[in-house]
Amino acid sequence: MKAFLRHGRKIASFAPSSRAMARKVVDGIDWPRVRCLVELGAGTGPITAELVRHVRPHTRLLVIELDTVLCSRLKARFAHLPYVEVIHGDAAQLEHLLQERGIQQVDHVLSGLPLPSFPEELRHTIITAAARVLAPGGTFRQLTVMPLIYYRLYARYFDDIRFRFVPWNLPPGGVYVCRGFKRPPLLP
Numbered sequence: 001m002k003a004f005l006r007h008g009r010k011i012a013s014f015a016p017s018s019r020a021m022a023r024k025v026v027d028g029i030d031w032p033r034v035r036c037l038v039e040l041g042a043g044t045g046p047i048t049a050e051l052v053r054h055v056r057p058h059t060r061l062l063v064i065e066l067d068t069v070l071c072s073r074l075k076a077r078f079a080h081l082p083y084v085e086v087i088h089g090d091a092a093q094l095e096h097l098l099q100e101r102g103i104q105q106v107d108h109v110l111s112g113l114p115l116p117s118f119p120e121e122l123r124h125t126i127i128t129a130a131a132r133v134l135a136p137g138g139t140f141r142q143l144t145v146m147p148l149i150y151y152r153l154y155a156r157y158f159d160d161i162r163f164r165f166v167p168w169n170l171p172p173g174g175v176y177v178c179r180g181f182k183r184p185p186l187l188p
């Protein structure tokens, strides 16, 4: 709530995701095969907490959060785990952050960023960066508290989009699970 009052559009939600939402976000991930996973905009860490329940020691989990205070809290909570790296950084710099770590491909990108409320150019930069680094068969997963409304936005970038509704969230929401990056994306 404090972060919401501090940053408004960058946070865009007054309550963290529920456990039901977190479960839906990770549903279907083939954990033994995952080498690298990235979470963008982790906030207080409800999705991160679900991720660390599942990730195997051979998986690298990068958690990127822009807000200084939230990032420190995430570090205090998760950075002792050897396969988790909490990064104080900007999702728009995703490719650079991966290059710095010698990572070329990512199996899944999970985003809690309030993308629809970002300026269009920033949103485009983040979605295309995430799509470009995805390994074949990888997914871009985007949380929302506005069920289905932004389907067409993600359809500009991805061929295959499934929406999973999550009624047990405050407010009710869901997750877009996107596959198959369209090159070039169909811009409005």
Ligand SMILES: C[S@@+](CC[C@H](N)C(=O)[O-])C[C@H]1O[C@@H](n2cnc3c(N)ncnc32)[C@H](O)[C@@H]1O
Residues within 6 Å of the ligand: 010, 011, 012, 013, 015, 016, 017, 040, 041, 042, 043, 044, 045, 046, 047, 064, 065, 066, 067, 070, 089, 090, 091, 092, 111, 112, 113, 114, 143
């Ligand atoms: C709606 S909150 C989501 C929190 C959490 N994932 C959840 O499900 O409860 C969005 C988060 O994205 C972070 N954020 C906003 N812009 C960002 C950016 N460019 N790069 C990384 N994180 C960003 C905000 O600081 C905030 O913590």
